[in-house]
Amino acid sequence: MIGITGATGHLGHLTIQALLDGGTPASEIVAIVRSPEKAADLAAKGVQVRHGDYAQPSTLSAALEGLDKLLLISSNDAADRLTPHLHVVEAARQAGVKLLTYTSILRADSSPLVLATDHKATEEAIRAAGLPFVFLRNGWYLENYNLPQAVQVGAIAGSAGEGRVSAASRADYAAAAAAVLTQPGQENKIYELGGDESFTLGELAAEVSAQSGKAVVYQNLPQEAYAGMLKGFGLPAPLAEMLADSDVWLEKGELYTSRRDLSTLIGRPTTSMQAGVQAALKG
Template sequence: MTTYAVTGASGQLGRLIVESLLARGAHAADVVAIARTTAKAEDLAARGVAVRHGDYTDPASLDAALAGVDRLVLVSGSEVGRRAAQHANVIGAAERAGVSRIVYTSLLGADTTSNPLAPEHLATEQALAASPIAATILRNSWYLENYTGQLDTYAQTGTVLGATGGATIAAATRADYAEAAAVALLQDAEGDTYELAGTRFTLADLAEAASTVTGAEITHSDVTVEQLATTFQEVGMDAGAAGFWAAIDGSIAKGELDTDSTALEQLIGRPATLLADAVAAARA
């Protein structure tokens, strides 16, 4: 019997990975959902999943959470600037617990991109490479939800604002990436690195799709990275955060969130979710 665990299981991606494990045939009794706030995973416990407290900043809690676990999905943390140390805590606890394999949710092109989110992911990949635990790296591209979650704003302003220079983005839904993580955990894929991405589109395509589902006239406005950072500051971001998030669009403009890799579809055994379908589902 193999015991599977997922960190961040009360979060959006982690919960979907647990759901995908169950849908792919894992028995609930063999699945451990690790969450900082276990109350948010009570519904999983009601289905027979073992819900355990685990905080990336608390190694003792991670030791307890990983007891008896064979395979682990390490879902990258949400606290930018603290993630490398937090992930190292999980890897250390996994080593002490005797975990045999870790699947990690990294970032597309983590070792080559200028995306400011990449260094912490790359540091985690390097920590996994130095660990005796076999690892599978899932380099996820952008979530479609990063855009579909802003449909109301697009409709209210009539604009999809960005500094991507018309570059193509390859993205997929959280559910797509979650299913890939579940498959990778269930399969024997030690040592593999997957560049994962789905539907390819520009922000102009996004504006057109958003117009279709909302009925509003929405156009794409492309600005410079500096102008985007200024706009972010005008809506309340401090200068550092504004520059950081605007720089992501700068990396997109260089083509760094685009790929023709079909690894995602190969893993999940179906086409990734299309932009139009994701936008329509978000509106519904």
């Protein structure tokens, strides 16, 4: 039995679909969700849906019962990812999960990004729990950029300068998760995952311009100004500050990788920036 936390989120949903497409029977997949009513489409495919909330440890014992493998998709709580993760790790230990796969961040053990702090601590907690693990150290997602909005305002803003980012699509990262959950011999492996090709945000803006037919430029801002702009758009302060911090470190190469762990795992090239732009603009 394979459990997927956060199964109604983008990455969780895509991972379940990748498992199904790869031949894993729906009866062997458990979707662990905070709101079971939102997983009706998964239940209709024969996937077992269980209630499990990161923030409510009492729900996790039943959710993880009988699982052989578990994919812990990291929390999206920018203020505190670690506490919910620790709840799941402890529940997995008590449930006797044989393989805990965790979606971390690129070079989590050495990354200076604020975002990496909770990921590093989660990895350490998984090791301390004595659980066989796989760390999927995901790089940036192509979907992190709101490109339709960029077309509307004529700009992509950031603090990344001429830094290069090795971004890939959510579907690429989901395919990698499905691969490690179904392939033997994955215990205690660490994968540094990123797109085969890197790009600058200026190059991204130029591609959006070319595909949309509208002028889109890259606007480079100081970190505080970029964070302030994001807060002005309604983003919570911790998230806005984390994104601005990530851009500053992007400029310094911390979201770039030359490794091909991702394309090797999924058995094909990763989604190109050009294809990502096309998908985003089609909606």
